[in-house]
Amino acid sequence: MPKKGPKGNMRVVELFAGVGGFRVGLERASDHFDTVWSNQWEPARKKQDASAIYVARFGADGHSNTDISTVPVRDIPDHDLLVGGFPCQDYSVARTLNKADGLVGKKGVLWWEIHRILKAKEPGYFFLENVDRLLKSPATQRGRDFAVMLASLADLGYAVEWRVINAADYGMPQRRRRVFFLGYHKSTPLGKKLVATKRPENWLLRKGIFAEAFPAQAKDGKTIRSRIEGDLAEVTEHFNNGPHSRNGPFGNAGVMVDRTVDTLAVIADHHGKGTTLGDVLLPLDEVPAEFFIPEAKRKAWMYLKGSKRERRTNAANGFSYDYMEGAMAFPDALDKPARTIITGEGGSSPSRFKHVVCMPDGRLRRLTPVELERLNMFPDGHTAGTADGRRAFLMGNALVTGVIERVGKVLERRVKG
Ligand SMILES: C[S@@+](CC[C@H](N)C(=O)[O-])C[C@H]1O[C@@H](n2cnc3c(N)ncnc32)[C@H](O)[C@@H]1O
Numbered sequence: 001m002p003k004k005g006p007k008g009n010m011r012v013v014e015l016f017a018g019v020g021g022f023r024v025g026l027e028r029a030s031d032h033f034d035t036v037w038s039n040q041w042e043p044a045r046k047k048q049d050a051s052a053i054y055v056a057r058f059g060a061d062g063h064s065n066t067d068i069s070t071v072p073v074r075d076i077p078d079h080d081l082l083v084g085g086f087p088c089q090d091y092s093v094a095r096t097l098n099k100a101d102g103l104v105g106k107k108g109v110l111w112w113e114i115h116r117i118l119k120a121k122e123p124g125y126f127f128l129e130n131v132d133r134l135l136k137s138p139a140t141q142r143g144r145d146f147a148v149m150l151a152s153l154a155d156l157g158y159a160v161e162w163r164v165i166n167a168a169d170y171g172m173p174q175r176r177r178r179v180f181f182l183g184y185h186k187s188t189p190l191g192k193k194l195v196a197t198k199r200p201e202n203w204l205l206r207k208g209i210f211a212e213a214f215p216a217q218a219k220d221g222k223t224i225r226s227r228i229e230g231d232l233a234e235v236t237e238h239f240n241n242g243p244h245s246r247n248g249p250f251g252n253a254g255v256m257v258d259r260t261v262d263t264l265a266v267i268a269d270h271h272g273k274g275t276t277l278g279d280v281l282l283p284l285d286e287v288p289a290e291f292f293i294p295e296a297k298r299k300a301w302m303y304l305k306g307s308k309r310e311r312r313t314n315a316a317n318g319f320s321y322d323y324m325e326g327a328m329a330f331p332d333a334l335d336k337p338a339r340t341i342i343t344g345e346g347g348s349s350p351s352r353f354k355h356v357v358c359m360p361d362g363r364l365r366r367l368t369p370v371e372l373e374r375l376n377m378f379p380d381g382h383t384a385g386t387a388d389g390r391r392a393f394l395m396g397n398a399l400v401t402g403v404i405e406r407v408g409k410v411l412e413r414r415v416k417g
Pocket residue numbers: 016017018019020021022039040041042043050066067068069084085086087110394397398399
């Protein structure tokens with residue numbers, strides 16, 4: 001494992017950096033986090049605006065704008081903490097005859113890029129983010145992808161804790177539920193502590209980094225223990241692949257040490273004041289005219305937001321079917337946290353999922369880029385420099401930086417012992 005950086009700083013590498021959500025959160029948590037290298041590349045896009053914004057905010061030093069799968073590990077500096085938000089894809093592993101260890105993951109699956117870097121660089125810690133669906137995917141073999149991921153991390157010498165966190169449950173302005181993972185190399189003081197823990201529920205409810213940053217209570221029942229057996233091809237083939245495979249085994253909190261998994265269903269234990277969508281809105285006179293919904297478009301928005309039950313025909317095969325969906329809040333409530341921002345939030349065309357707020361004068365409008373930044377707790381204007389629709393897209397891809405900040409504060413203190 002590499003030694004700590006100068007002055008005891010934690011050297012951070014940020015993968016899949018987007019516009020730098022991890023960096024914003026960690027830098028706010030402590031000046032001990034020192035991002036030494038970052039990588040961001042948007043596939044099949046000429047204009048690399050996320051990377052350009054990253055460079056504009058943090059400088060070009062140590063930033064790479066190439067497909068991570070083409071970056072040799074020798075180009076990545078030694079670091080103590082690897083961070084990044086990566087996609088939920090098919091993590092299955094197949095057996096081959098012509099590879100040294102006879103095992104290979106699917107091409108283009110970004111988990112294996114993270115794995116390659118962890119294997120070569122052995123940072124003491126990692127902090128990763130994904131959609132919570134990862135704990136239950138694929139639908140035919142619930143939890144298999146996460147089991148492959150955990151097993152591959154155990155084999156690299158990491159102990160792991162995970163937690164599903166909805167930022168709004170802890171007073172933040174957006175209902176955004178994501179799964180976060182912290183990994184501790186077993187040679188680090190934190191790794192040794194997790195390995196030595198006799199009662200995993202103590203770690204999950206009191207002693208762990210997530211438990212300290214985001215207090216929680218057991219929802220019902222106790223921790224459930226299981227083991228992930230076999231090489232990665234066997235995990236792929238057999239994990240939860242029986243007649244009872246409907247529910248995955250992974251709860252919203254858990255730890256894994258040496259392939260033994262202890263998991264627990266928890267609920268947030270937070271009583272502070274919450275931030276609402278209304279709290280992030282700009283004064284009316286600062287909202288540009290194009291964000292207001294013209295009277296003539298109101299009906300189209302109402303239709304898309306409304307509940308419906310109608311007969312539809314599939315254009316490709318001519319089959320008719322009944323289509324049903326419930327109503328969305330319209331306009332969005334100002335006294336609650338916002339819904340999850342998705343990448344399609346920008347642009348003026350009517351949509352079911354874009355937020356719409358009602359002004360005191362009765363006019364309806366969409367959210368501005370600055371308001372979307374505030375919902376993710378980025379500084380105002382962080383994504384300025386590209387088109388409004390793209391700014392919305394970049395916020396849909398990003399994360400609530402307040403989550404990173406809270407974990408960063410606890411991690412920094414606990415890493416010191
Ligand atoms: C979920 S987003 C992470 C956003 C980031 N956490 C933020 O705060 O903006 C994943 C990012 O990975 C980038 N990406 C996808 N494939 C990549 C690849 N092969 N190499 C490098 N980056 C990639 C995407 O462009 C996207 O910005």
